[in-house]
Amino acid sequence: MIRRAMALGAAALALAGCDAMMGTGEEAPSLDIPEVEAGELSQATMVDITRELSSDEFEGRMPGTKGEELTVALLTERFEAAGLQPGNGDSWVQEVPLIEITGKNFAPLTITNGETDLVYDFGSEWVGVTYQEEARTQLANSEMVFVGYGINAPERGWNDYEGVDVTGKTVVILVNDPDYETEGLEGTFNGRAMTFYGRWTYKYEEAARQGAAAAIIVHDTEPASYGWNVVESSWSGPQAYAARGDNPPPLTKMNGWVQKDVAREILAAAGQDLDELSAAAKTEDFQAVELGMTASTSFENDFRTFSSQNVIGVLPGLEAPDEYIIHTAHWDHLGRCTPAPDGDDICNGAVDNATGTAALVALAEAHVKAGAPRRSLVFLAVTAEESGLLGAYYYAANPVFPLDQTVGGINMDAFLVAGPSQDVTVVGPGKSQLDEFLNAALEADGRTPTPNPNPEAGYYYRSDHFAFAKEGVPMLYVDGGEDLVEGGREAGAALAEEYRANRYHGPKDEFDENWDWSGVMQDLQLFYRIGRMMAMSTSWPNWNDGDEFRAIRDESCASADSGC
Template sequence: MDRLFLGLLAWSVSVAVQAAQPAADAVALKQHVRVLASDAYEGRAPASEGERKTVDYLARQFAEAGLQPGGDHGGWTQAVTLVRTQVRGTPSATLTAGGATRALVNGQDVTLQSLAPVAKVELKNAPLVFVGYGVHAPERGWDDYKGVDLRGKIAVVLINDPDFETPQPGKFDGKAMTYYGRWTYKYEELARQGAAGVLIVHETAPAAYGWATVQSSGTSPLFDIPRADAARYHTLLRGWMQGALAQDIFKSAGLDLAAEKRKAQTPQFRPLTLGDARLSVVFKVKRDEVVSHNVVAKLPGSEAPQESVIYSAHWDAYGTGKPDARGDAIRHGAVDNATGVAAVLELARMAKAAGPARRTQLFIALTAEEKGLLGASYYAAHPLMPLETTAAVINVEMFSPDGPTRDIASWGRGRVSLEGDLAQAAKAQGKAYTPDPNLEAGFFYRADHFAFAQKGVPALTAGAGLDMVEGGVARGKQLRETYFANCYHQPCDAFAETWDTRGQAQDVDILYALGRGIAEGRQWPHWEQDSEFRAAREASAQRRR
């Protein structure tokens, strides 16, 4: 009888806890996006008036929810010093190939940028060298460089991994993009290889976005963290070129781009000088240091306040740019990522309503994600609570405005126990968990959780599922593809009163249950045996009980 009583008591407590979980408010989620994506916030660019309004709004919302400031010196923010680089005027670019000379239009044929510590970029008749996918990965038996001397030369490099278009998976996980496929890696590696410049060949499928996205981001100010070795870390010139332009350059050298790409998909590939192709580029650069901000709120733990769980989302978007066909120049960033910030605000309200958990809960709105995960990288390098005792990072990106789904997803193949935990949390609330359906886009390396993962902290980014309650997977895929083709980083990523945020509320409920379970528990989420981040976490094992 006693055992039966205790079992019934345990069941009753479990039901009571579930019943007591605060519910996410779909109306509040909608209102947060309505404000943050409004014209008044000017696209929420770092170090702008839009940032000031954004930071003020977030701090006010956290305060009204009853949380404590978690930033520097007892305030709501963590200062993030950034180097801002802007092209001054219109770049001049002239291509000579096959005996003919043509002017290239910045933003149309190419996008030209620089993060090098210079006031002027000038390259005259720099040879173009094709370096395939630009990968140097000894652990995979791969080297696209083979000792080539790239000094004074501009490397032409393909986006994504060598496996992306091959019929069978090879050394790069098939269609699932690795970090070697990311444009950030291409720039970093070619700086290590000594190239004067880098031009990435744009193709929509392997890039996972169209030229309009490259154009909007490529003609915006660049940001970086201050670096004593910036001249070594960055090539003098960086940018993208249209796929059609690349085809013309290869053709002028008597080459076929498609055939050379196939060669680049093998480890035998060797760098190739593109005939007599030469590029001359001149533009001025304005560099200055600015201070942006992460916004941090805290709910201290009741028993283990030195241990923490982080909920995060990036608040920044792309500010203003070239007007679209309707004359709208503001890139509002409604889906990407006002929806994520709204979720973190709502998670904070729910956590406060439920009262303190055993572990401290941090709610962080991160800056400069669109500029290379810089706010997250800064926090990871200057944590406000020790990373060794940060149990998990639950990052939120791009929730759907189109109504409820039958599932919730995470980004990339993380090989982390949190993916199983998310699946259980979803199942408990009647939904399924769907692993990333678009691994070839490399989203695992494109969200703020990656900066924490590199430091060993178990982390994932959660996003909307595709199985729509109304329309199923087919409708979900169609909506997703339309968004990325037309509105990603564009002015039309805007709020509309027709948004249906019921699905967002359901997803926030799942993330609340996931985070609360970790915050109340004594277990430590972990990387799986084959994860590249496991060793970094194990190095600090003695700090965790």
Template sequence: MRKLFQAACVMATILLPAGAALAADTEADRISAELHRHIAELAADEYEGRAPGTPGEDKTVAYLSEQFKALGLKPGNNGSWFQEVPITSVATAHDAQLSLKGRDYKATLSYGDQMMVFTSRQVEEVALEESPLVFAGYGINAPERGWNDYAGVDVRGKTVVVLINDPGFATGDPELFNGNSMTYYGRWTYKYEEAARQGAAGVLIVHETAPAAYGWDVVRNSWSTGRIGLTASNRNADQVAVEGWIPLQQAQALFAAAGMDYAEMKAEAAKPGFRARPLADITASVRLQNTVTSQLSRNVAALLPGSETPDEVIIYTAHWDHLGMRPGEGEDSIYNGASDNASGTAALFSLARMFQEQAQPPRRSLLFLAVTAEESGLLGSEWYGENPIFPLQKTVANFNMDNIAAGQIGLTRDIALVGFGNSELENYLLDAAKEQGRTVVQEPFPEKGFYYRSDHFSLARVGVPALYLTRATDSIEHGKAWGEARINDYISQHYHKPSDEYSPDWDLAGAVQEVQLLYSMGKRLADNRDFPRWNDGVEFKAAREATMAAPGPAGTK
């Protein structure tokens, strides 16, 4: 199936008739103006970086609901524009120190530069007291792949040291996991989850830029203001006590102190049959003093009811939040998040307006969902997946938009798909790409695990077919190498940094192409009776089949 789709993508290049191109240009100009206007507003300093639970959130959600109302949409959550999301922030004091101690070894790692530690437990204090360190390879337990890094070792009460990404990336072997394409087993979220299932007290992930897909500054910036999670009645007591990262340099010194060579252990961990082992007699100690605050954040939901089957819904998602303010971190302390993700949020308005202006309203309902706390671990979309406004059996598909302005590459010959080969939604993408004279290609960085890093994943994991497009790079004006350089520059210089700021000079033609593509797919799907399915072998297929077979509203095949 995947090879057939790839071949079809290469063939998908045709030209629009002259009249259609003129109409598209007129609409493209309108979309571009809309994107510029809304990005400029949402990325303004007055929004304080749009962090959940701050005055910036209040200003953001008020603006979003006002704009949806002005477009003539209806409140999407039973008469309300908002879906409340209970969140709890656990902010760890920055004077925490990680003490590593063995018979002939002692090191104290400082917060920020030499380690990052935090906790998902919603408590004021948590600690490790001389917790034995165990190297658990990639920290993966995948029975269906015959892989278990925890086989034969008891890590209860201990702290595991694990590698980021998965063995497929490390070896480049296409037969190992998904080869160069990261699986969910490679994500940091999974590694903490699995360690908790194994009874570990702590987890330290070794950071390396290539397999993590971002530098140490992203780790430091993303976790230094506190860990935000969905409020848990048990205060997340089932999570490990301490989660954290250590840079490569500290990991190399730690392994050397344990009489091991880090590079050799890393290579061994990527081979089938690897067995975890203690890091000699070295233990870890750290005490975290936390400020715990709970509050309600908000998803913003706007509805365009369907004219014939209003109980069936297609969801367009984009996260409205970013990293907020970080006082004391240089002259510019506001993380405006212009591309990430004021751009995707702005696109919701253009899509809503386009559907609203159709001569014939869509047959199915359309839900435009701006979700909160994506930067904190996809929390707003996770809450929606667990508490859907529309039953999952009646949720046809999800189209997600995140960071669509990255790099400002302009018009491209290609469109990049994250999670290439996953579902029948790709048939809709192929047809829409033909209309634009573009080719569909696999995402340029499959090893970075983008499919697990944005809000579509929250819907996919509960079975809803979800499609996520990412940064196309084959610039019509400058070529592919130039486009790739632009993306790499954005990732290294602006991603999750204060410099992700709006400029009126941005070339948003590529973002406009994406909006038009998503509109074309949604329009066709909204006016038919299809319920797209996951392809065989995709991890989300079983959840979809179980949902559709469950008592309650039934989907139409």
């Protein structure tokens, strides 16, 4: 994924809160943050591995294909040559069982109050999928309830489900969270910065925990941060999931989206006004509304099961080998995709994420050259990020190294190849004490942090580190800078916009022999310093007070015999 260019116009807003979120650097750090020397990082490694992974021979690195076989073989060879040890016992890989469900023969979504039938076509007006492994999905006359933002957050004094029983019913939910329109970054749900409660993943999970038969999110371009075209393309066709094992979490029959105008029409038929309900849902005293309408639809499902692989290498620590610092990057991409005008149909994924995968190897080489640190360093190349962070989720649910012994980590997802910058873009600043390590490394490198320019989009919840954060492990997600040494923010914005418009998730995300790698190597040096500082430290950084993942980490640490 790449996200720097999505809304650079909001940079001024984000920068206004920079001091509050990142710290001014005037206070002494509360953690043990040792000084470390710069690492010996190989640009040749970055170039060679990025070139090879993104070659046509690797066919776009789709899981379950020849491209995966070649990728796993290359990473295994390079991890071993770097001096790492196999990360999963005597194996370099962790098998990730996957299930692919493809819906077909979709009936319309029919909404009725017994007198009026509203009928909506799949794709253009609504989309839906099932997470249940059933040959046929049927939602029949399911009572509908509007539940506002669908949030149950006791630590924030908020419960949209209070006083209503939605068992077997269809819940209608607003996208994002209640204070996304706030200009600043203060509020029950962090103001304009999206929290996990604003993500569709959370909303579906909470609806299932509440016993709902179906959950339908109302699409709205601004709070979603993408148009209906993205929803339609992402929620039609094959949907892959990691196998859930013998004790799966609660699941709805169907999860879906409707166009905003569709939702408006449905609510009007129920005697309600979407704008009035949306305003009410932003308040703490909101109560769910029974709509007096029912929802019905059906569709069939085809299944495919296959296995993919996470690749894991480890550099054991000298003094605390059972304490782990994790580095993550996804090795997969989209395989063959919609052809470019010249007929090229291989989505090579050079930037996204051959660069991040190469970075795992380059960092491993540098840490081995510097000698094993106090704690162990883990280098994890995960599969199926493009299918929904599946490899990361599987590892987090089945960790090779216990999560309560995992100190924290760094995620690397797409280095947009450019010259050096004055800054780095921090996605999700202010969430954890890892910011202190980041600030120390930035000071050592003479750079500054720029908070994510559109915090309302919730990008912290959209890459592999999130699977670990969700289980309580503090994780950093840092992108390349916006403020280029040559050309400043205007040049940075233009470069990122060109990538998004012409290459992102398309056949032209290809390796270029003329790339300037100086900015990438600058960023890689930052990641080296952060990882090394964490690995030499004695501290256990936690999420900041009030963060949605703090309670999870605290509970994990309280029950641990060792580690945090």
